[in-house]
Amino acid sequence: MISAPYLLTDPFLQVPTENSVRVVWFTEFAGVNHTVSYGENFNQTAKANTIKLSRTREDQKSKIANQTKDNQVYQKPVQRDIWRHEAEVTGLAAGVRVNYRVTSVREDGESVSSDVFSLAATPKPDTALKILLTSDHQLKPMTSANLQKVVETVGRVDGVWFAGDLVNVSDRASEWFDDNSGGALFPGLQGRAKYEMTHDGVKTTYTGGKIIQYAPMFTCIGNHEVMGRFARKESLNDEFDDTIPHAVAQKFYPDTSAIDHSFNTVTYEEIFTLPTSKEGGKKYYAVSFGDVRLVVLYITNMWRSPKLDAQAKGRYKEAEKDFNHPENWGYGQVIYEPITKGSKQYNWLETELNSPEFKQAKYKVVMFHHPPHTLGDNIVPAYTDPVQIIERDDGKIKAVRYEYPKNADYIIRDVVPLLETANVQLVFYGHSHLWNRFVSPTGMHFLETSNVGNTYGAAWGQRKREVPIGYQEDYVQVGDPNGLKPMLPTIAPLLGEDGQPMPYIASNDITVFSIFDTGTGTISSYRFDTRKGDSEVVKFDEFKLK
Numbered sequence: 001m002i003s004a005p006y007l008l009t010d011p012f013l014q015v016p017t018e019n020s021v022r023v024v025w026f027t028e029f030a031g032v033n034h035t036v037s038y039g040e041n042f043n044q045t046a047k048a049n050t051i052k053l054s055r056t057r058e059d060q061k062s063k064i065a066n067q068t069k070d071n072q073v074y075q076k077p078v079q080r081d082i083w084r085h086e087a088e089v090t091g092l093a094a095g096v097r098v099n100y101r102v103t104s105v106r107e108d109g110e111s112v113s114s115d116v117f118s119l120a121a122t123p124k125p126d127t128a129l130k131i132l133l134t135s136d137h138q139l140k141p142m143t144s145a146n147l148q149k150v151v152e153t154v155g156r157v158d159g160v161w162f163a164g165d166l167v168n169v170s171d172r173a174s175e176w177f178d179d180n181s182g183g184a185l186f187p188g189l190q191g192r193a194k195y196e197m198t199h200d201g202v203k204t205t206y207t208g209g210k211i212i213q214y215a216p217m218f219t220c221i222g223n224h225e226v227m228g229r230f231a232r233k234e235s236l237n238d239e240f241d242d243t244i245p246h247a248v249a250q251k252f253y254p255d256t257s258a259i260d261h262s263f264n265t266v267t268y269e270e271i272f273t274l275p276t277s278k279e280g281g282k283k284y285y286a287v288s289f290g291d292v293r294l295v296v297l298y299i300t301n302m303w304r305s306p307k308l309d310a311q312a313k314g315r316y317k318e319a320e321k322d323f324n325h326p327e328n329w330g331y332g333q334v335i336y337e338p339i340t341k342g343s344k345q346y347n348w349l350e351t352e353l354n355s356p357e358f359k360q361a362k363y364k365v366v367m368f369h370h371p372p373h374t375l376g377d378n379i380v381p382a383y384t385d386p387v388q389i390i391e392r393d394d395g396k397i398k399a400v401r402y403e404y405p406k407n408a409d410y411i412i413r414d415v416v417p418l419l420e421t422a423n424v425q426l427v428f429y430g431h432s433h434l435w436n437r438f439v440s441p442t443g444m445h446f447l448e449t450s451n452v453g454n455t456y457g458a459a460w461g462q463r464k465r466e467v468p469i470g471y472q473e474d475y476v477q478v479g480d481p482n483g484l485k486p487m488l489p490t491i492a493p494l495l496g497e498d499g500q501p502m503p504y505i506a507s508n509d510i511t512v513f514s515i516f517d518t519g520t521g522t523i524s525s526y527r528f529d530t531r532k533g534d535s536e537v538v539k540f541d542e543f544k545l546k
């Protein structure tokens with residue numbers, strides 16, 4: 001018997017305008033008709049355009065359906081057929097929410113409809129909004145609890161700003177849609193998650209929150225949205241790790257596509273409809289949303305291990321076994337899109353910061369993935385192109401290593417001064433899986449609120465970053481390497497083992513989310529202890545944008 005059709009996701013909202021919004025959803029059948037019904041008695045319909053995702057696959061490490069352990073069903077990457085549907089709902093009036101639902105009709109005529117949600121045009125200036133600031137979900141253990149507590153604590157948010165790292169491996173379909181853990185990206189953001197957490201023998205199942213069915217989401221690219229050379233490796237994890245710079249790819253693969261032979265964001269760009277810029281497409285853009293001008297940049301690089309052992313293809317060195325195989329080198333922490341002064345993205349940013357839309361906005365916010373200031377590990381080394389040093393003895397390679405000159409950090413040297421001059425009030429980012437914030441001498445706020453699903457710790461007190469000793473550069477082991485002091489939470493900081501308040505949260509038990517209230521200009525951060533399912537959500541920090 002053929003089973004009834006089902007939707008792979010609930011619908012979600014993208015790119016609202018003054019009188020329209022896009023509605024997007026996914027199925028595992030191509031279907032013959034996909035529509036959004038909306039308005040009073042659902043008497044208006046918008047027909048969807050459908051595309052098939054071109055690179056979504058499953059592999060031996062997917063946790064999907066009958067594969068609960070590695071290699072049970074898949075021994076190599078296998079294409080998974082998924083269709084994306086997008087309809088534009090038009091004729092909307094400012095400030096008026098409209099009910100909607102989507103319907104997909106399968107080839108055999110069987111149909112399936114979503115629940116009823118509501119949508120709206122983009123909010124006008126002077127509308128008080130609640131915006132969820134989030135990042136680094138990556139199917140981590142606390143993410144579903146985090147999103148459930150967002151809805152329980154603040155109700156329906158008006159928008160979501162996601163500072164990158166939505167999943168772990170962008171081409172693995174189940175990480176977006178239906179991983180067996182119950183904690184895939186869309187289920188978490190749509191209240192369809194089923195993630196179990198057990199503490200002291202007590203099991204709690206978290207569902208995430210129904211968020212993006214009602215609120216548009218604006219995302220930026222993190223390192224986990226980027227895939228490496230296409231179909232060169234035996235697993236999707238290895239393919240993710242297999243990025244090389246465009247210039248190197250042109251040398252090894254002349255007259256071929258950089259998308260296939262260097263790195264790409266194909267799946268991410270197929271999944272999301274976002275505002276675009278002429279120069280950067282979906283990769284970097286700016287959008288007005290109520291009283292806010294949000295500028296989204298593509299600032300991320302390849303994460304490589306800080307390990308220095310002989311076999312590590314790391315951020316500071318190549319593996320010994322690859323010395324004579326430069327096609328297998330990692331080339332250090334490759335920067336995916338130039339942001340250095342004079343680059344295309346930098347020039348675009350400079351123009352945007354001088355635009356009337358930006359200058360007239362009450363709140364000026366810039367979002368990207370890589371931290372300019374953090375206690376996390378991932379800020380070291382500097383955000384700059386790796387300088388390759390090959391050491392030889394009698395013509396034989398003895399070492400291939402990389403230095404990252406601190407005075408050439410593109411974010412600190414080139415981007416931050418531009419933002420300061422333009423009176424940006426908030427720089428929002430992720431990557432290090434912790435909560436901390438900083439204020440520059442001119443009063444610009446820096447917020448990382450990425451202790452959503454897990455942490456990798458903070459370089460503070462006795463805990464030091466893993467850095468190479470004896471290299472040319474002096475790599476900073478503790479604190480913010482770019483010289484700012486972390487701010488203590490203003491309301492209820494956690495206490496360290498010494499009983500003193502801590503200027504950060506880096507926890508695998510306590511999850512954090514932040515809400516920007518544009519009515520008051522206040523950013524509030526909340527924490528929830530997942531070890532105690534019935535514990536209160538605690539507002540622990542609040543600050544106001546000037």
